[in-house]
Amino acid sequence: MKPNRIRMTRQRKAILKALKETDSHPTADQVYLMVRHQIPNVSLGTVYRNLEILCEEGAIQKLEMGRTQMRFDGRMDLHHHIRCVKCGCIGDIIIEPINLNDTMLASRTNFEITGYQLDFSGICPECKKKSPGMVN
Amino acid sequence: MKPNRIRMTRQRKAILKALKETDSHPTADQVYLMVRHQIPNVSLGTVYRNLEILCEEGAIQKLEMGRTQMRFDGRMDLHHHIRCVKCGCIGDIIIEPINLNDTMLASRTNFEITGYQLDFSGICPECKKKSPGMVN
């Protein structure tokens, strides 16, 4: 057990606040822009470092969907995400967790299963409005 | 409909062959090393270009798990993947597809759901052997 040495600096506080106040799952540079309203000379490096630290502390979570830019989420309850294939925005979905001890599932691999990541893709309401009926 | 203009060059043939002959889900540079045995002066750029083209042709598939390096798979039947959290190797799992028209699922988001990605994580047989009983 290491002592909790993390300091609540202005920057860290502002980054955490920004994430708790939005449901837009922003990228690091979007967080950077938000925080700059309050702390104009904050650096992008500081934003990245703090997002990482806040993740480790369990205060926020990092979304790594495919190989796109990371996104960050201030919501910590169990939920999944859906990405709009047109605009890239991200929404939330709550579904029942998969039972990792399911013998049917376990029998299908010689790995010991410890976790999973389930992300959906689709079309967000805004993009649906813009091109109704269009598949692409 | 564009005519099928893709040429079967030595390089392309070798890359495809390498992927069809392994079940190791190699990264681009691993494919590069494999192909170099046959074509010593092949370039990494060519490997990347051909992996991309072979994906578009539906001959292979690209695995984008988290923000790690891309991996490539010569197997085209429907299956999922599990990544070893210790060594990073990848195995296969076959499970039933999720029904995207499930009203329960659809009611949980205002997106129109079109697809999903489900990847597992766990510990591979080799790593389990090396550190039996250890969680980390």
Added chain:
DNA sequence: ATTGTTGCAAAGGGTTTGCACGTAA
């Protein structure tokens, strides 16, 4: 002969890191 493909090397883009200074506790 045509034009898709290659090797090379440079560029790209998001993220990470080294350093000296600043600041929370």
Added chain:
DNA sequence: TTACGTGCAAACCCTTTGCAACAAT
């Protein structure tokens, strides 16, 4: 006072791309 955190800028790493030469059809 101590050592964690910051701003800056350079480094990183994988992947993509421009270009002139090459080769499949």
